[in-house]
Amino acid sequence: MAAHRPAAAVALVAAVMAAAATAQTAPVGTTRWSPDGYVEYIIGNAPIVVSAGHGGELAPASIPDRSYGTLVQDVRTLELAREFGDQLATRFRLRPHVVLFHLSRRKVDVNRDIVEGAQGNALAVAAYNAFHQALADARTATLAQWGHGFYLDLHGHGHPEAWIELGYSLSATQLALSDSTLAQPTYVNQSSIRSAGSLGIAPFASLLRGGNSLGAWLQSGGYNSVPSPVNPSPNGGNYFSGGFNVDTYGSSNGTPVDGVQIEAPITVRNTVLVRRPFLDRTGGWLETFFQTYRGGNPALGGRVTIAATDRVASESGGRGEFVLTRTGDLASTRLVPLAWRGTAIAGVDFVTPPTSAWFGPGIAEVRIPVQALDDLAAEGDETVQCVLAAGNDVGVPNAAEVVLHDDDLVTPLALHHDFESIQGGVATDASGNNRPATLLPASGGPLPVPGRFGQGLRTDGIDDRARIADFAYGANGEFSLAFWFRTADTTSTGSRYLVSHGGTAASNRLGIWFEQATGTLRTALLYANDLSDVDVLDVTRDLRDGLWHHYALVAHTDDLVRVWIDGQPETAAMLLGDTLNPVGDFVLGARSDLGANTFANATIDDLRLWTRPLSAIEVALLQAPLGAEAMVYAGTGEDVQLATGVGGTPTAGPRHDVKRAAAGTTLLATFRSPGGTFDGGIGLLAGDVFATGAPFALPQLPWLHMAAPVVIAGPVVLGPAGGSWSISVPPGLGGTSLMLQPTAIHSAVQNGVFALGDGHEIRL
Numbered sequence: 001m002a003a004h005r006p007a008a009a010v011a012l013v014a015a016v017m018a019a020a021a022t023a024q025t026a027p028v029g030t031t032r033w034s035p036d037g038y039v040e041y042i043i044g045n046a047p048i049v050v051s052a053g054h055g056g057e058l059a060p061a062s063i064p065d066r067s068y069g070t071l072v073q074d075v076r077t078l079e080l081a082r083e084f085g086d087q088l089a090t091r092f093r094l095r096p097h098v099v100l101f102h103l104s105r106r107k108v109d110v111n112r113d114i115v116e117g118a119q120g121n122a123l124a125v126a127a128y129n130a131f132h133q134a135l136a137d138a139r140t141a142t143l144a145q146w147g148h149g150f151y152l153d154l155h156g157h158g159h160p161e162a163w164i165e166l167g168y169s170l171s172a173t174q175l176a177l178s179d180s181t182l183a184q185p186t187y188v189n190q191s192s193i194r195s196a197g198s199l200g201i202a203p204f205a206s207l208l209r210g211g212n213s214l215g216a217w218l219q220s221g222g223y224n225s226v227p228s229p230v231n232p233s234p235n236g237g238n239y240f241s242g243g244f245n246v247d248t249y250g251s252s253n254g255t256p257v258d259g260v261q262i263e264a265p266i267t268v269r270n271t272v273l274v275r276r277p278f279l280d281r282t283g284g285w286l287e288t289f290f291q292t293y294r295g296g297n298p299a300l301g302g303r304v305t306i307a308a309t310d311r312v313a314s315e316s317g318g319r320g321e322f323v324l325t326r327t328g329d330l331a332s333t334r335l336v337p338l339a340w341r342g343t344a345i346a347g348v349d350f351v352t353p354p355t356s357a358w359f360g361p362g363i364a365e366v367r368i369p370v371q372a373l374d375d376l377a378a379e380g381d382e383t384v385q386c387v388l389a390a391g392n393d394v395g396v397p398n399a400a401e402v403v404l405h406d407d408d409l410v411t412p413l414a415l416h417h418d419f420e421s422i423q424g425g426v427a428t429d430a431s432g433n434n435r436p437a438t439l440l441p442a443s444g445g446p447l448p449v450p451g452r453f454g455q456g457l458r459t460d461g462i463d464d465r466a467r468i469a470d471f472a473y474g475a476n477g478e479f480s481l482a483f484w485f486r487t488a489d490t491t492s493t494g495s496r497y498l499v500s501h502g503g504t505a506a507s508n509r510l511g512i513w514f515e516q517a518t519g520t521l522r523t524a525l526l527y528a529n530d531l532s533d534v535d536v537l538d539v540t541r542d543l544r545d546g547l548w549h550h551y552a553l554v555a556h557t558d559d560l561v562r563v564w565i566d567g568q569p570e571t572a573a574m575l576l577g578d579t580l581n582p583v584g585d586f587v588l589g590a591r592s593d594l595g596a597n598t599f600a601n602a603t604i605d606d607l608r609l610w611t612r613p614l615s616a617i618e619v620a621l622l623q624a625p626l627g628a629e630a631m632v633y634a635g636t637g638e639d640v641q642l643a644t645g646v647g648g649t650p651t652a653g654p655r656h657d658v659k660r661a662a663a664g665t666t667l668l669a670t671f672r673s674p675g676g677t678f679d680g681g682i683g684l685l686a687g688d689v690f691a692t693g694a695p696f697a698l699p700q701l702p703w704l705h706m707a708a709p710v711v712i713a714g715p716v717v718l719g720p721a722g723g724s725w726s727i728s729v730p731p732g733l734g735g736t737s738l739m740l741q742p743t744a745i746h747s748a749v750q751n752g753v754f755a756l757g758d759g760h761e762i763r764l
Helices: 007-023 077-092 114-118 122-146 185-190 204-209 214-220 244-249 272-293 616-623
Strands: 031-033 039-042 048-052 097-101 149-156 164-167 257-264 304-310 312-314 320-326 334-341 356-359 365-370 382-388 399-405 415-417 437-440 447-450 455-460 465-468 479-486 495-501 509-515 520-526 549-555 561-565 568-573 586-588 601-610 641-646 658-660 666-672 682-691 710-717 723-728 736-745 754-756 760-763
Touching (some): 077 097, 077 149, 114 122, 122 149, 164 214, 214 272, 304 382, 320 382, 320 399, 356 365, 399 616, 479 495, 479 616, 520 549, 549 616, 641 658, 641 736, 666 736, 682 723, 710 723
Parallel strands (some): 048 149, 149 257
Antiparallel strands (some): 031 039, 304 320, 320 365, 334 356, 334 382, 382 399, 447 455, 455 601, 465 586, 479 549, 549 561, 682 736, 736 760
8 A cells, every 4th residue: 555645745746747747848959948038948868967057148127136146247157058068968979958047147146045046026036937947857857867967057256266166065164074074974965966975886085076076087187176186175265165056956955966066267168269178078077977876878878860961952853861870779679759840841841751760670770851842932941950859869969950942032132242243342242132342442442362262352451341331131130141251360459340230339230350369259249129248159269360261140039149150159149139220331341430450351251141040051051162062063154954853854953952863763864055045056964973072173163063074965956955864873872972064065155165054963
């Protein structure tokens, strides 16, 4: 007969079950935002919880400043926690739970009790509770999946000792006690590592400050730490012993989730270059902790992951493709639930995909094609994201994305300056929106020079700039800006602007510049509600190395605003913007007011602006070099067209059409002059083979996308029918691609010799 449970215990069990259900409603890696947008919870499946509660920047007037308590921000700790989550995901091939608080500490302190932390304001109380609900959900999910875990609460301090302070809920006075005294149950049970310390696997002092401790691991990596074998106690120095969070979510309350509050000096959190080795060292200790105290390293074991092997599909026939891969024991079967997201609609924009993937015995790979559905709507490019929705073995990456290219809307851009056409001191806007850039000063202004692709624009750092007349970004404040830049200017002073739009010290402003003293690339994005600070989107590694770098700013009004460098996410912030309407010229190469020491000595190329947020894959495709992703195969733009098909009617496809042809299928190609411009001329179809995904050596002609072209069809006389070619794809060619490109030889071609159509890649 079951024992009677008190009402309080029943309520506790119900609350835990409800929290567990809440925590598991979204797939791993997705973000659960609080309704007010102040709490960001990235859902994980590793036995690790990471939080940062004092790094927030948002300071809305609707929440009054706290009247007492500590108000100082822990600078760069949101970046520290976000990067820690990414590094741990790579190390363990599982994603940790990460909880970030975006409100300023002046408004709410989530590492105090609710009385001091929220001080009675209803909005502050709601934000405080949302943060702690996310932490409780993360811990509950960790216990439900693993039965144990580890919690790391990240903070920053400004103490003169500049050491790493590891808070285990034991005071500096208690740490001064002997190892034997600290081993008494009174102190073990008080500590946030009570669970592991009570197992008897190693002496408690060894875990706390001996050979098995985090302090020892950091100390041996060059990070002076307390407690550690070198510094068993603060010995009169400054020290934070751990606050409300680690007391609440560590194991002093009896749960097997141990915890530590890490107080880091600015020297290990200020830039990405110093954060990465520190976090890597900490992650390495976590592996040893789990191996020693929890019976196994969670980094080991089989995983199911996903990738997009063909990342672009087109309405004209090119398919995208997802590949699911599993490792470990392949003898069993595995059904993997799938969640489908993105801007494209299943059954409308692409063929309805499966809701699960099935691995039979011995099967390590499952492929899922993405076939776009052609329509006449000019919708712009859309995205299809496939997420592995459930399973303890879901690894990293557990989500991938394909772009559906819309062949009815070729240029969905608000602004595009590729600097390929400059006449009379004016650069043409390639977006078709007639927003030219005037190069100033009129005499001796910016120069066209070799760019990242074709031609770029060089400014001299003295008075050069390019001025584009004021324009609107869009009604909802969402936009994306991307461009290539290169600079080696590390000697000048001031703030050297690559892009500027709007006033210099007001809301409705966009600015991107190098702080010359530090090399920090700063992005100021101030919406009309002016809730941001200029340092929340800093790129803290110095990019003034003389190499080409790709910059992208993707702004959501209800999600993170993120800066990407070279196709990878670099930094992010929650700005809660509403509208963005800068007033004044959009300026390249200088600050809008042309202030002293604001002119950049740099080269800029291929600047584009959209009035929508780009997806991660769209950003990556912008950055991917020609040949690596093989996404754009533009010809000379004249009247010669190639259509290809696999087992069906050939389609012309867009410029980044990529098709896959399996062994045994029939590959078809036709080439002609659809407008009749070159009727009566000679048509040839050229081909070349290269390793799929690998860059290949291009010849001098940028629109000839082959290193060693071979004529495989023709010559034929061009006319309405043109020429055709077909082949049954032989086996054994996996991992290679066939490039096809049509040629017209006719007296009417622009260069007087021949014209080339858009190339098509066929992945075999």
